Amino acid sequence: MNKTFKDFLLQDVNNVFLNENEFAETVIINKNAMKIVRDSDEMVQFNTDKKLASCDVVFHVESSYFRGIPQPERIMEFEGKEYRIKVVRNNLGMLTIGLMRYTE
Incomplete structure (x- = not known):
């Protein structure tokens, strides 16, 4: 079976983007170890968008x-x-999640 462009993108997500020797780091989210990529550029965009509350952390993670x-x-x-x-975007099996520090 021939691979599609989408198949190659998903392969790149794991082999390059979520590779700890390249961009990713492992963090604990909801008591589970997950490979993520923090995104300070995306955080700036979220924080300047008048429709969204500011985010303290923005990261990409496999859905x-x-x-x-x-x-x-x-x-x-x-x-x-x-x-x-605060924000969740789903794109080709990757989630972009923006978080705001929770205080009661």
């Missing part, structure tokens, strides 16, 4: 780590601290 797509306004534990999910 297969989650049973479903995380929903905005839910709480996510990221590196031992609680954050509120």
Whole structure:
């Protein structure tokens, strides 16, 4: 069977983008180790968009780590601290998640 462009992109996600020798790092999210890529450029975009609340952390992660797509306004534990999910974007099996520090 011939591979499609989408197949090659998904392969690159794991082999390059989520490779810890290239861009990724392993962090603990909701008590599970996950490979992510932090994105300070995307965080700046979120923080200047008048429609969105500012984000303290923005990262990309493979959607297969989650049973479903995380929903905005839910709480996510990221590196031992609680954050509120402000933004979730799904693109070709990768999620971009923006978090805001949770305080009561």
